[in-house]
Amino acid sequence: MEKIVILTGAGISAESGLGTFRDAGGLWTQYRIEDVATPEGFARNPALVQEFYNVRRVKAAQAEPNAAHRALARLQRDWPGEVVIVTQNVDALHEKAGASGVIHMHGELAGALCAVCGHRWRAPEEMAVGEPCPSCGAAAGRPDVVWFGEMPYHMDRIYRHLAEADIFAAIGTSGQVYPAAAFVHEAAAAGAHTVELNLEPSEVSAAFAERFLGPATQVVPDWVE
Numbered sequence: 001m002e003k004i005v006i007l008t009g010a011g012i013s014a015e016s017g018l019g020t021f022r023d024a025g026g027l028w029t030q031y032r033i034e035d036v037a038t039p040e041g042f043a044r045n046p047a048l049v050q051e052f053y054n055v056r057r058v059k060a061a062q063a064e065p066n067a068a069h070r071a072l073a074r075l076q077r078d079w080p081g082e083v084v085i086v087t088q089n090v091d092a093l094h095e096k097a098g099a100s101g102v103i104h105m106h107g108e109l110a111g112a113l114c115a116v117c118g119h120r121w122r123a124p125e126e127m128a129v130g131e132p133c134p135s136c137g138a139a140a141g142r143p144d145v146v147w148f149g150e151m152p153y154h155m156d157r158i159y160r161h162l163a164e165a166d167i168f169a170a171i172g173t174s175g176q177v178y179p180a181a182a183f184v185h186e187a188a189a190a191g192a193h194t195v196e197l198n199l200e201p202s203e204v205s206a207a208f209a210e211r212f213l214g215p216a217t218q219v220v221p222d223w224v225e
């Protein structure tokens with residue numbers, strides 16, 4: 001039975017109203033990466049970083065999954081083999097659409113993490129600067145997301161899935177951030193058929209055997225059917 005591994009990025013949630021990072025008007029045109037998505041930025045100005053994620057947490061909680069999220073949940077339910085969804089996204093739209101076992105390699109907006117002891121808890125809608133850790137008491141609560149220079153989560157499991165993939169699909173991701181951008185090489189080396197579904201060719205487009213260009217709400221349901 002064939003195993004499908006799917007990598008998703010910000011583009012799959014764009015039509016749910018959540019901004020991408022690198023498109024025109026995207027988050028990285030409004031904020032500097034080094035200010036809001038690095039541990040050094042957090043140490044310098046925790047208020048700015050908490051505010052950046054508080055606003056996104058509220059927006060993400062209000063967002064609804066779109067036809068692309070729903071198509072992947074359907075594929076997971078109906079495919080005779082295994083469908084593993086690995087997302088770089090910190091929203092919960094795959095789960096809201098009914099997908100299960102989603103691997104959040106860059107963490108989740110719904111999570112809080114103690115920068116001192118590593119304890120995790122459910123983030124309140126608005127995290128405060130100096131949010132106290134419920135385990136060790138340190139005033140070191142931060143969003144449980146993966147910033148530049150930090151190790152993405154669940155990498156061992158992800159590489160195991162990639163090594164077993166018969167089909168690998170990347171959806172709505174620019175291919176500019178590693179290690180996710182290199183997953184296509186891992187999967188291809190393991191013999192998987194590779195497919196890119198994106199609005200435009202990504203940075204690593206040439207590495208895919210096949211590509212379908214267009215908005216996720218159109219190309220993903222078409223590909224799944």
Ligand code: BJW
Pocket residue numbers: 008009010011012014015020021022023026037088089090106145146147148149150151152155171172173174175176177178179197198199200201202214215216217
């Ligand atoms: C649509 C659409 C529609 C629009 N329909 N499509 C080589 C190897 C390993 C690491 C490195 C390396 N070289 C450099 C590094 C270091 C660094 C890195 O990648 N730097 C690059 C800038 C070069 N990487 C790291 O630091 C990572 N950690 C690490 O490498 O640890 C060591 C390690 C080594 C080896 C193996 C394993 C580990 C950590 C990266 C953390 C990234 N964090 C962020 C923030 C997360 C929290 C948050 O959300 O705020 O993750 S940054 C941001 O970028 C976020 C995203 O998940 C990530 C990817 O962005 P994504 O999803 O691709 O979005 P966009 O906006 O870039 O693209 C959207 C795409 O959608 C576009 O193509 C549009 O066309 C398309 N689109 N509308 C379909 N409607």
